[in-house]
Amino acid sequence: MKKLFLLIFLxxxxxxxxxxxxxxxxxxxxxxxxxxxxxVFVVGLNYDYNNLNTLNAGTEKLDDNSRxxxxxxxxxxxxxxxxxxxxxxxxxxxxxxTRTITQFGNENFTETSGIGDAVLLIKYSIPEILxxxxxxxxxxxxxxxxxxxxxxxxxxxxxxxxxxxxxxxWDVLGWFSASKGxxxxxxxxxxxxxxxxxxxxxxxxxxxxxxxxxxxxxxxNLGYTDQFLMFxxxxxxxxxxxxxxxxxxxxxxxxxxxxxxxxxxxxxxxxAQLTPQINMISRVELPIYSNVVGTQLTPTxxxxxxxxxxxxxKQTNILNIIP
Amino acid sequence: xxxxxxxxxxxxLLISCSSSSNEDSGTGQNSNNPPTDSESGSGNVTWxxxxxxxxxxxxxxxxxxxxxxxxxxxxQSINYLNDTDFVLGFKQGEDVRAYPxxxxxxxxxxxxNIGSVSVAVTYCPLTGTGIGWNRILKGKETxxxxxxxxxxxxxxxYDRETNSNWSQILNxxxxxxxxxxxxxxxxxxxxxxxxxKALYPNSKVLSNNTGFSRTYGISPYGDYNTxxxxxxxxxPKDPRMPSKERVLAIVDGDDSKAxxxxxxxxxxxxxxxxxxxxxxxxGNPNFIVSFELDANTEELIFEYVYNGSEILLKDNEGSExxxxxxxxxxxxxxxxxxxxPAFMAFWFSVPAFYxxxxxxx
Numbered sequence: 001m002k003k004l005f006l007l008i009f010l011x012x013x014x015x016x017x018x019x020x021x022x023x024x025x026x027x028x029x030x031x032x033x034x035x036x037x038x039x040v041f042v043v044g045l046n047y048d049y050n051n052l053n054t055l056n057a058g059t060e061k062l063d064d065n066s067r068x069x070x071x072x073x074x075x076x077x078x079x080x081x082x083x084x085x086x087x088x089x090x091x092x093x094x095x096x097x098t099r100t101i102t103q104f105g106n107e108n109f110t111e112t113s114g115i116g117d118a119v120l121l122i123k124y125s126i127p128e129i130l131x132x133x134x135x136x137x138x139x140x141x142x143x144x145x146x147x148x149x150x151x152x153x154x155x156x157x158x159x160x161x162x163x164x165x166x167x168x169x170w171d172v173l174g175w176f177s178a179s180k181g182x183x184x185x186x187x188x189x190x191x192x193x194x195x196x197x198x199x200x201x202x203x204x205x206x207x208x209x210x211x212x213x214x215x216x217x218x219x220x221n222l223g224y225t226d227q228f229l230m231f232x233x234x235x236x237x238x239x240x241x242x243x244x245x246x247x248x249x250x251x252x253x254x255x256x257x258x259x260x261x262x263x264x265x266x267x268x269x270x271x272a273q274l275t276p277q278i279n280m281i282s283r284v285e286l287p288i289y290s291n292v293v294g295t296q297l298t299p300t301x302x303x304x305x306x307x308x309x310x311x312x313x314k315q316t317n318i319l320n321i322i323p
Numbered sequence: 324x325x326x327x328x329x330x331x332x333x334x335x336l337l338i339s340c341s342s343s344s345n346e347d348s349g350t351g352q353n354s355n356n357p358p359t360d361s362e363s364g365s366g367n368v369t370w371x372x373x374x375x376x377x378x379x380x381x382x383x384x385x386x387x388x389x390x391x392x393x394x395x396x397x398x399q400s401i402n403y404l405n406d407t408d409f410v411l412g413f414k415q416g417e418d419v420r421a422y423p424x425x426x427x428x429x430x431x432x433x434x435x436n437i438g439s440v441s442v443a444v445t446y447c448p449l450t451g452t453g454i455g456w457n458r459i460l461k462g463k464e465t466x467x468x469x470x471x472x473x474x475x476x477x478x479x480x481y482d483r484e485t486n487s488n489w490s491q492i493l494n495x496x497x498x499x500x501x502x503x504x505x506x507x508x509x510x511x512x513x514x515x516x517x518x519x520k521a522l523y524p525n526s527k528v529l530s531n532n533t534g535f536s537r538t539y540g541i542s543p544y545g546d547y548n549t550x551x552x553x554x555x556x557x558x559p560k561d562p563r564m565p566s567k568e569r570v571l572a573i574v575d576g577d578d579s580k581a582x583x584x585x586x587x588x589x590x591x592x593x594x595x596x597x598x599x600x601x602x603x604x605x606g607n608p609n610f611i612v613s614f615e616l617d618a619n620t621e622e623l624i625f626e627y628v629y630n631g632s633e634i635l636l637k638d639n640e641g642s643e644x645x646x647x648x649x650x651x652x653x654x655x656x657x658x659x660x661x662x663x664p665a666f667m668a669f670w671f672s673v674p675a676f677y678x679x680x681x682x683x684x
Contacts, residue, residue, distance in 0.1 A: 055536075063536040067386055103385040104468075110383060112343040153345045153379065156368050157472060160381045207375055209557035254553045257545040295543055 027091060027119055027143065028195040028219045029304070032177055033079035035087040035125045035137075039313040044077035046281075046306030052297040059291045066103045069297055072096040073116065075306070085126065089139075091119040095147065095165040114165035116147040121175060133181035143171035149202055161205065161212045161249070168202030169213065187227040194220045205251070215247035215260050223267075236271035242285065248293060258294035263287055265299075279308045370498045372474050372490060378556055380473045384481070387469040388535055389432035395420060395527035398520055403531050403540040406517035411453040412526070413511055414647045415440050419526035421519055422446070426529050427453070428544070429537040431478055433529065434458060434466040442509050443467040445491050447478035448544055449555060450672035451569060452492055455509030460484060460501065475675040476556040492668070492676045494574075510662040512646050514610040521631045522646065548669075559675050566671040571604070571611040572679070573597055573665045579677030581670065582611060586684055591627035592636075595682060602663050605635060613663035614648050620660055 033042045052069040055062040074094040081087040093116035101108040121141030129136050147166020152158050161167070179191040197217040205212035223240035241264065248260035269283040285302035292298050370377060403425060404410075410421040415437040422433055427446035435442050441458035445467065458464055465484035472479040478491040487499025489506065496504040519526070531539040547553050551566045560566055570581040575598045586593060587606035594603050594616070601616040605627065612635070614620075624639040633651065636644040642653030648660030673679050 057538045057541075060538075062538075066388070067383070099383050099386075101383045101386045101471075103388050106385065107346075108384040108386075108471075109346040110343070110379075111345075151343045153343050155345065156374050157377050157379050158375075159343065159379045162381070163379070206378060206557055251555060252557075254550075255545075256555060257547065258543060294545070295538060 027093070027117070028173075028197065028217070030075045030077065030091060030306075031089065031119060031121055031139075031141075031173075031175060031195065032137070032193060033077055033087075033089050033308070035079075035081045035084065035123065036310050036312075038081055038083050040081050041311040042077070042079035042308060043311070044075070044079070044306055044308040046073075046075040046077075046304055048073040048075060048302065048304045050302045051300045053300040054287075054290070054298050055295065056290050056292045056298045057295045059289070061290075062295070066101060067297055068098075068100045068102070070098045070100075077308075085124055087123050087125070089119075089121045089123060089141075091121075093117060093147070097163050097165070099163060110153060110159070110163065112151050112159060112163050112165060114148050114151065116165045117167055118144045118146045119173065120144060121173060123175070130178060130180065133183070135177075135179050137175075137177040139173075139175035141173040141175065143167070143169075143173060143197070143200075145169055145200075145202075150204070150207070158206060161202070161214070167199075167214055168204060169200035171200050172198040174198075185226070189225050191223050191225065192221065194218070210252050211250075213250040213253075215249050217247070218245045219243070221267075225269075225271075234273040236273070236281075238269045238271070240267040240269065241265070242267055258292075258296050261290065261292035261296065261298070263291070263299065264289035265302075277310045277312075281306050281308070368498075369502065370488075371495075371502055372493075372497045376474060377479070378473050380471050380556070382469075382471055384471045385468055386471055387429070387431050389434060389466070389468045389480075390426075390430045390529075390533055391434045391466055392436060393433060393534075394530040394532055396530045398524060398526065398528055400530075401528050404516045405540075406515060408516045408540075409513060410516055410519050410528075411444055411446065411455075411511045411513050412519060412523065412646075413437065413442060413444065413455065413509070414523075414645075414649070419523045421523070421526055421528045422453075423516070423529060424448070424453075425540050425542075426531060426533065428542055429535070429539065430533070431469050432467050432480055440509065443480070444511065445478060445480055447491055448542075449473070449547070450475075450477045450492065451548065451567070451669035452477065452666050452672060453511055453513055454491055454494065454666045455511040456494070457507035457509055459507075460504070473556055475672065476554065476558040477672060477676070490676075492666075492672060508662075508664060510647060511666075512610065512612060513667045514646075518609040518631075522633055558671060560671055561674040561679070563674075563681060564670040566669065568670045569667055570670050570673065571606075571613060571665055572668050572673040572677070573602060573613055573663050574677055575600070575664065577678055579673050579679040580682055581673050581679055582606070582613075582682045584608060584611065586682055587611065589684070591629070592625055593682070593684075597680075603660075604663075605629075610646065611667070612646055612648070613665045614660035615663045617661055 050071040055064045076092045079089040095116035096113040099110040121139045123137055123139035126136045145166050145168050149164040149166045149168030174196045177193040179189050182188040199214045199216050202212045220243045221240050223238050225236055225238035228235050244263045246260045248255040265285045266288050267283055267285040271281040273279050283304045287299050290298045409424040412421050418437050422444045428448045433444040441464050443456045443458050446453045465482045467480040470479045470481040470488050480489045485500045487496045487501035490497045494506045496502050572579045572581050580597045592605050603616055604613045625636045628637045629635045633645045634643045635646050640654050642650045642655040645651050650656050650658045
């Protein structure tokens, strides 16, 4: 039966990959591997599809779907717990971005692909500090500009910053999460996470003729997750509300119009613990409030699917040791 | 399990080489559809301008949709303009039309037919340049679209007949099969809405019912027009004037001469020579127009008689001339002063393209 679920998940990945592409690398969305205890190594692999096909002026949705931006991301996390409290996490990305303009009966398509930026995050866990069955995590990290930020199109024209796989800048990340198991329902958990990204400056933008800085970003999530057993498998359904605020991008330290905004998303998700070591997760993220600065394409739908594998160190059975 | 992880990582690395691609595809439903790259050779990477300075502006090709034969309404129907908003005016016989920046900010090009004239009203919000081009290229009518590319932060239109890219301020094709071809200029007149309404109260004005959903009247570029320090793309700056000061530039070959509004405070008519040609410029706080004086008009003595209505000048023969240089009464009625090769622009954009002198009183 577990193999059946695995097949269903993998089939879902294939279906979406054929029909869609991606945009905006969801670094903040995919941070926060759990500390599974000293010596445990965790690997996560996620596919993220982000479709922007909605044109907004402020909160007003304009009647225009001629522009579409899609970002496909493959995200590979590695986490390792040095102690039950101290752990480290890395996130590597591969990004494929497309821009499609459908206008006057024609279609213009632009695509870039490549390694994206990476994240290194050091985390510290403090259990029970907020009461019984609570866990507080604090983290600090950096985004490393592994990705290219000066890709040319096939005519030799350099593409804009938001079509590049990388940002060309080091960022600093602050990360926080807290969770509490609910007393009235032991299988349920309330959780909250917050990420703040202090963005750095790409000093070699457009052939070293300008600097570019993506806007700082705040992201918070508030969620409820539960558990149920079905087909001898533990499932984790959840419902998360996400708030994101992005500040305006800057070129040569001057703000760029039509960048930045505030969004609220609702994100139903479903996890499945296929084995004690393997978890699968799928999420759909839908905007319920979008307030962009100026006129911008704004997210239409996002879909993520992934798997997390725990690798525990082999237990040494002291009783069997022969002196 | 470790082996599986290694395989995963290696697979990721193998597929991760950065790359990009561009494709155009057309349905070919009408003559305004651009041909595909293979048909037109727009994949041609030969540019007459430095290719490294041609930049992707962000919205993509046709991401800013040019208008084709849009709707016009009378002045009384316009409710999206303030008195200080700028318009570009064009007159062909009795047909007088205004193209407000408020619409052009969002579309940049209007392909219009007025009588026998096929005009492309091109406007770049980032350089403040409004320039009219004849849409007849090599005997065939075309329409222009917005390529999504910029050179010196200035609009690069493309023609849908050959997919060639053009530089607006250079007025020539800079890439594609028409490389080097010059655009025939069509004289436009730029002023504010209040002045235009008084000049041509019976003119037609571009309707905001364009078929596209946009917030007309709200600039997509914030305070870009007035903030001398705000630029969205790298471009050379010339400190001789504030970057966003509006000037009239007369261009000739690689050279240009810029005229400031402040030069028209103490006088409304300036006669000047530039590259061995004589010009007459007429201006006030609301507009500047320019004409080349030739053998037929050089001896005329003009008087500035503008009082808010159509008549701008009166000459010593008794003819009255309007802002388009058309004699509307008197012995020369029906004649035209020769328009100068000129356009209004933000100051920074003129020396970015031309070796530029500034007129000094």
